[in-house]
Amino acid sequence: AQSVAQPEDQVNVAEGNPLTVKCTYSVSGNPYLFWYVQYPNRGLQFLLKYITGDNLVKGSYGFEAEFNKSQTSFHLKKPSALVSDSALYFCAVRDPRGGSYIPTFGRGTSLIVHP
């Protein structure tokens, strides 16, 4: 079975400060990991993914995420937050063994960037 946890319902950060949105996962094998962003009244948009290779993954809008196998984490980071980064962020995991087509999503973390 696969699962993902986003331990924070909300993260508050001041504009210009670094931000981190946390994600931990559980799968039996090597995971495929994803981050998505959802702006108000919009669908989810893909930010970045880890499949294999370098543990530090860079994505859209200056976001990056670090895959840590020993801690089973995939935290989303950005060096300097913008007010426009305020949105709902979802982490997702998929175990590719057996040809699984189904990603499991976390419950989401609301990021609020204060001016």
Next chain:
Amino acid sequence: NAGVTQTPKFQVLKTGQSMTLQCAQDMNHNSMYWYRQDPGMGLRLIYYSASEGTTDKGEVPNGYNVSRLNKREFSLRLESAAPSQTSVYFCASREQGAGELFFGEGSRLTVL
């Protein structure tokens, strides 16, 4: 390139009425999905279709049916709507391999 298109964007139903949510993608993806999003619950999978001609139940299939009409289209039907089905519904598609999901803009359904 339109991506994933959902219709309608908004719908209000009375309890017991039926309706179909339409979804079409123009990216030639094999896999398609229907999710519902409720406050505090994240995204929950209703049904998915790994490829044309196949459909499978997800986490919350009760009260719903789906049809994979062709490779492009994947519809979700509520035969007898209930207030518990008030939600925002998202259709998504995915290319083969390690691909990410592409989402539509959502359909906001209210059942009175």
